Amino acid sequence: MESASISVSERRISTPSAWSQxxxxxxxxxxxxxxxxxxxxxxxxxxxxxxxxxxxxxxxxxxxxxxxxxxxxxxxxxxxxxxxxxxxxxAGRPATLREREEHGAWRYFRLCTDHKVVAIQYLVAVLFFFFVAGLNAMFIRSELTSANATLIPAGNYLTLVGLHGTMMLMMMSAGVLGPLGNYLVPLMIGSRRMAFPRIESLTMWLTVLAGFVLLSATLLGGFPTGWTGYAPLADQAAAGIDSYIVSFALIGISLALVGVNMIATVMTLRAPGMHWNRLPIFVWGMVTTSILAVLAAPVLLAALIMVVFDRTVETSFFITSSGGSPFLWDELFWFFGHPEVYILALPGFGIVLEILPVFARKPLWGYRLAVAGMFGVALMSFMVWQHHLFMSGINSDLRPFYMFTTELISIPTGIIFLNGMGTLWKARIRFTVPMLFALAFFFNFLIGGLSGVFLSDVTSDVVTHGSYFVMAHFHYTIMGGLVFALMGGIYFWLPKITGFNLNETLGKVHFWAMFIFFNLTFFPLFAAGMLGMPRRVDSYNAELHTLNVFVSVSAFCLGLSMLVFLINLVWSVMFRRERAEANPWQSKSLEWQLPSPVPVYNFERIPTITSHPYGYGTPEAPAVADFGPHVIAGEGGLA
Amino acid sequence: MSEAAAVSGGPGAEPRHGVRIATIWAVATAIVLPLVIWVVGPHIPPGAMSQQTRDQHQVDVVLTALATPIVLLIWVYFGYAVRVFRNHGTAVVDGPPITGNRRIEATWLIATSALVLGLAVFGTADLLATGGAGGGEGPNPVAKPADWRGALPVQVIGQQWLWTFRYPTYGGVETTTLELPVNREIEFHVTSLDVVHSFWAIELGVKADAVLGADNIAFDKPFETGPFQVRCDELCGLWHGHMNTTGRVLSDANFATWITNQERKNAALTKQLPPYSRVYYPSPLRNAS
Known part of the structure; x- marks a missing residue:
């Protein structure tokens, strides 16, 4: 393996001149x-x-x-x-699978078919928009330090709320699939590429465009609808909503394509010996997420096209007085929207269950059950969407059914907890930064999940529906779950991706600050919701003022903790540049057997997989793969 | 070497972790659960102003009480694991290669399934028993309170960005404040003139979306007189955060006086209003933003 990085650089074809680039x-x-x-x-x-x-x-x-x-x-x-x-x-040119992969730094600014380049582009883009959306949250919390709308004009406030929600939802749905999924899935299944490398690049560049199109709403007067874009408010809104529609549609297309690409890759490009029961759990997380993306995103696209027609050619899909119905949007949006929130949960499950065995030094406990749990979540997420409409006055006789299905999802989610607990049983835990984030995931997701049970019960939901309770609930699952897992994943895999170590001390400062202030920010909001604070308001009952000031201060500290992360990232990767070992965590997984950073064509030869990647505790366990005799990379043809 | 003994996982070297965890959990539950039920429980919103808030409060106490042992189980387990199952020293030592346990997996699945089924049955029974629990149930409510036939109908109309209220049994008079008689079943008919709003009478425990062209019925029975807040709970545009009003629950006599006054005061206006209807159909595209 040592020769792989050398052989690739030897093979590097001549880079075009800067001008032609x-x-x-x-x-x-x-x-x-x-x-x-x-x-x-x-x-x-x-x-x-x-x-x-x-x-x-x-x-x-x-x-x-x-x-x-x-x-x-x-x-x-x-x-x-x-x-x-x-x-x-x-025009008759011959087909090639891949191109423009070895063109130096410029490949990061163009269509590149190397999945690792696309993943890094994705990571930078997603983090950029994550910080923009996070900044919006800081503005929102600033406004909420006053009970009476004093800081930000009402229209701008709603635009901030909409930008924060939509951008976070858009970027976080791509947040794991894009960077970590694209980077790791080929490496984990022993492939040199994704199934559709150009589509892979397209999804990334559409995501970037979507982010900027959404920001363009600020130039068109903003939009008042939040991320849910409820009709007929969306029909009525000023031109900024057009940016929302186009950007969300772009993300919808991008998500569906990412999903198709991911599923096709895992179906067709697994190395010999990579049986389904040897697939790393992270890959299963990506597959189940992709199934959701493929099935749910087109529904969003269809609904958005209806709004476009409503706004331009008066089709009245959502306008009651002309024969349409606002309920149509509710149904279509949440039919997409509920699977969407599991698009924001499953990747987190995949990441933490991948990280736990490495730092527990134990095999993943209950592998098959974990896979079944992920599929259970994916399947059931299509059966629960009307719990968003318990109070809407639609199909009230179906409420017990949707209450039941919603509560059913806690069974497969509970499985993930059992996997985590089983893996930690008699473990030899090393408290590295990724492990801390993985453990915090369980702490946060427990609160997020159990608060979901309150929301699933119709009687309890009458109090909490549409209030800050809901807001706290989904921040516990999305930020406390997915974002914590993503951070863990970044600390875990960035040495592989960039070839540089992140600073551990700063990482721990980041973790503890983020963990403490995340909980101090969002836990009090459960109370705010139950005490009568609706979501997306810029004024609230004066009795809740102290609570909100406390939350705002915590939120600012949470924002600062993200700055620690940013500083760590930039400093470690751009300035300190401490070379990472190939396998700093002593993982047995396939991707860690490659040099850091990974050579352009990943594997000199396509390896033969001989074991599942969790062979901890068994000294005689076979290596995860047979890499065969060393051959100069690329000689064996492209994948 | 203690590490070697630990790896081999000999039963002599290891304390009985399962028993210890179960004991800590049982003790913690025995201490915390009563505190949750009897100390925290009474303070869980939304209070006791109406039949509906009492039901909601009761359900929330039950759910919190059920959640407590689960939270404690996970916390105790993870706390114990983090404390005890840690790698001492810098050498990387593998744990025992346990890949699963059919019996534990089956037990866990059965336990969570039983819990979930219980929750669903409890939730459904409660929803039907409480007459919809104060939530909007659409034009044909399935769950009705026992005395729904004698209910006072009150129409709640949401529009950008204010609430108005019509009393069809009092000549369809429209008022800007919501006043209700105490100890009487109220049948709210919630509708909208433009975008989607949501009628939330916080202390009464009522929540129902206001949708153009839809008649969303919710029942409520206030038990105590006094003021309550009304807020819009669904994003409805620019002044969503200010779409508030306050209402009052009055004694029967006070309500009769108030409504008679309103009828008289608004007689001229009432004539100009469209006749009382379950829904109204103005164009929602009046450009209000």
Whole structure:
């Protein structure tokens, strides 16, 4: 294995000159062409839409704005060169699987088919938008230090709420699938690539575009709907909602494609010997998440297209007085929305169950049960969406059914806890930073999960529905669950991804600050909700003022803890640059048997998998894979 | 070497962790559970102003009491594991290669399934028994309180960004404050004139979405006189956070006086209103943002 990094650098083909890199298809052109595309689309749209009834009635030019955004997407894709390969194929050029992988730093700013490059692009993009959305949360908490809406104008406040929610939801659904999924799944299953490398790159660049399109809502007057985009408020809203629609649609497309890619990769590109029961649990997490993404995201897309038609050509899908129904949006949105929240949970399960065995030095306890639990969560997540509509007045006779299915989900979720407990039984725990995050995941997710039982009970839900109780609940599951797991995953795998160690002391400071202030921020909000504070308000009962000030101060400290993480990340990777060992955690998993950072083509030869990756405690256990005699990378052909 | 003994996992070297954990858990539960039920429990919102809040309070106490042993089990287990099952020293030592245990897995599944089934049965029975528990049930409520036939109908109309209330049995008079008689079943009919709102009478324990073109019925029976807050619980645009009002529960005599006053005061206005209807159909696209 030692020779792998050398052999790859020897094989490096000549890098094109800087000029040809700048002039080639890259993100600079993408930005230019998307701005040009917006102008063109807006001009065309204003020609087409000038006499349309909605436009003359509402004094908004949605046709122009939506066409502008559509053309901007097209320009973005042309600029990045996503049409080059299909056009070349039409023109009769030979097929290649992969391209532009060894072009130095510029490959990070363009279409690159190396899954590791795409994953790093994803990581940077997701973290960037995570911090933007987190900053919005800081503004929201600043406003809530006063009971009477004093700091931020009401419209801006709602836009901040919408941006925070939508951006977090968008970025965190891609937050594990994109960076860690794309990076690790091929390495864990013994593949050199994802099944569809160009689609993989497309999903990443659509995610970046989606983030900026969503931010463009601030230039178009903001949007008042929060991340749920309830109709007919969305029909009525000013032009900023068009940005919400287009960005969410882009994420919907991106998510569905990520899912297809992930499932196809795991189905077809497993190395010889990688039987289904040897698949690392993280890969199962990615597969089940992908199933949800593929099945749920298209429903969101359909619903968003309906809003577009409502706003531009008066289709009245959601307008009661013209024969539509606001309930249609509720149903479609939550049919997507509930699986979506499990898209935000399953990757966390995968990460923590992958981290626990390494630092417990024990096999994953109850592997098959864990897989069954993940599939159980995935399957059942499609059967519970009406618990978001318990008070809406729709199908009230179905409430006991949805109460039952919602409570049923706690069985497969409980399985994950059993796996964690079993793995820790008589373990030899090492308290590294990733392990701390994995343990905190169980602490937080327990509170998140049990508060969900209160919400699933209709009688209790009458009090808590739509209140800060719900808000605290899903922050406990998404931030306390997924984000803690993601942080653990970043501390765990970043030495492999970048080849540099993160500072452990700063990591521990980050962990403890984040853990303590996360709980101090969100636990009191359960009480705020039960005492009568609805979500998304900028004024509240004065009796809740002290509580809110306390929460805001904790939230600011939580924000500061994220800065510690950012400093650690930037300092360790860009300045300190302490070389990581190939396997600093002594893991038995396949990805850690490769050099750090991983060579472009991952494996010199496709390895033969000989064992599941959790052979701890068995000295005579076989190595996870047979890498075969050393051969210069790439000689064996591409995957 | 103690580490070697630990790896081999000999029963002589290891204390009986399972017994210890179970003991700590049992003691912790015995101490904490009564505190939760009798010390914390009475303070769990939403109070006792109406039949519905009493039901909701009771359910929340039951759920909290059920959650307590589960939380303690997980906390005690993880606390014990973190304390005892740690790697001493810097050498990396493997734990015993236990990959699972069918009996524990089956027990866990049966226990969680039983708990969940119990919760679902309890929740359903409670929902039906309490007449919908104060939640919006749509135009044809399945769960009704026993004395629903004598209920006073009150229509709640949400619009950007205020609440108004109509009393169909009092000539369809529309008021800007919500006043209710005590000890009488109230049948709220919640509807909207534009976007989706949600009617939340906090101290009464009533919550029902207000949707254009939909008649969302919720029952409530206040037991105590006094003020209560009304807030909008579904994001409805710019002034969502300010869509509040206060209501009052009055004695029968006071309510009769109040409603007669309202009828007289608003007689001219009532004539100009559209006739009382379960739903109204204005265009929701009045550009309010």
């Amino acid at each position: 700048v002039l080639g298809f890259n993100v600079i052109w993408a930005v230019a062409l998307s701005i040009g595309g917006y102008a063109l689309g807006h001009w065309l749209g204003s020609k087409i839409g000038i006499n349309s009834a909605p436009q003359t009635e509402t004094d908004q030019d949605d046709v122009a704005i939506l066409m502008g955004l559509g053309f901007a997407v097209l320009g973005w894709m042309i600029g990045l060169g996503f049409f080059n390969y299909p056009l070349a194929r039409i």
